[in-house]
Amino acid sequence: MYTTLISATELSARIDDANVVVVDCRHDLMNLAAGRDGYSIGHLPGAVFGDIETHLSGAKRGADGVFRGRHPLPEKEALIETLRGWGVNDDTQVVAYDAHGGMFAARLWWLLRWLGHEAVAVLDGGMAAWQSIGQPLATEVPAPARGNITVRAPFVPTVTVLEVMDNLDKGERTVIDARANDRFRGENETIDPVGGHIPGAKNRFFKDNLQADGRFKDAASLREEFSRLVERPEQAIMQCGSGVTACHNLLAMQVAGLPGAALYPGSWSEWVADDSRPVATGPA
Known part of the structure; x- marks a missing residue:
């Protein structure tokens, strides 16, 4: 498996x-x-x-x-x-x-x-x-037999926007943002009309998980790099622009043997939909 x-x-x-x-x-x-x-x-x-x-x-x-x-x-x-x-x-x-x-x-x-x-x-x-490695591609669209997968107990936690807001004062958890550095700093209005990041967040661009050939770095390297950002993975909250690339950081942490971090599914796009939520700009 x-x-x-x-x-x-x-x-x-x-x-x-x-x-x-x-x-x-x-x-x-x-x-x-x-x-x-x-x-x-x-x-x-x-x-x-x-x-x-x-x-x-x-x-x-x-x-x-x-x-x-x-x-x-x-x-x-x-x-x-x-x-x-x-x-x-x-x-x-x-x-x-x-x-x-x-x-x-x-x-x-x-x-x-x-x-x-x-x-x-x-x-x-x-x-x-x-x-x-010389493997072929295909154009045929498969017609699989219907499967029977069921919902079971999740292996991964999530947090809501209210929990992220609550953490602004408590500071008990580390928010890690997977967006590119310019978006995190608030310098890419094309993608993020409201630029910046959640106050107190750290930046870990998802591409930093990869080697030059597009494959993931080895587990030891990933573990060392993520350990600089968060002391205990179960205290980490992963977010990005809309909850997609944050999953890349979660996968990298799993590869590194650092499970337990939570996903903030709404991420930046949900955060800035309410202008009462604070925004920080510049570097972490």
């Missing part, structure tokens, strides 16, 4: 296994059709397509009409139905991949752990790693 990362070589040996479901999670925040278009051009054999905007996110506003962020968590039962449609059972090994260093694939990894499904991994190095 793979629970964090799987190499292209390891996946190639199991790609035809009926108990392995591969999910293409490619996406582009500035071009929402790019992921599906790329999937149509070529994807890993047998892979289904997982759309960040629809399959892996929920309604942007709750039943009370309050904005929940750009990519709020889907309802668990809706996500379960999506996974069953992809052929996922309770004992299925799920493999998520993208072409962005795991930026989007980590979201599916985290969501499955949120449902209590442990056998899920991200393809280390993504499509580039797959093609680098």
Whole structure:
């Protein structure tokens, strides 16, 4: 069972296994059709397509009409139905991949752990790693038999915006922001019209988890780097622009043997929707 990362070589040996479901999670925040278009051009054999905007996110506003962020968590039962449609059972090994260093694939990894499904991994190095070992792509769209995955006790915690607000005064937990440094400092108005970060947050750009070839750094390196930011992982809160790339930091911490950090799903997009919440700018 793979629970964090799987190499292209390891996946190639199991790609035809009926108990392995591969999910293409490619996406582009500035071009929402790019992921599906790329999937149509070529994807890993047998892979289904997982759309960040629809399959892996929920309604942007709750039943009370309050904005929940750009990519709020889907309802668990809706996500379960999506996974069953992809052929996922309770004992299925799920493999998520993208072409962005795991930026989007980590979201599916985290969501499955949120449902209590442990056998899920991200393809280390993504499509580039797959093609680098001479493996083919396909254009056929699979028609999997319906799966029977169920909701079980989650492996991962979450926090609400109220809990993050409460922590501003208490300072008991460390907030770590996965956005690029310019966005964290408040210098990229194209992506973040209201720039800056949650007061007291630290910055860990998700790409800092990767080597030059797009694969994850080794566990010892990741452990050393994250240990500089947070003393105890269970005290950490991970956030980003909308709760997607924060999952990359959570995956990296799991690889490092530092489990227990919580996701703030609404992240920056929810935080700044209410101008009564404080904003900091500049470096951490």
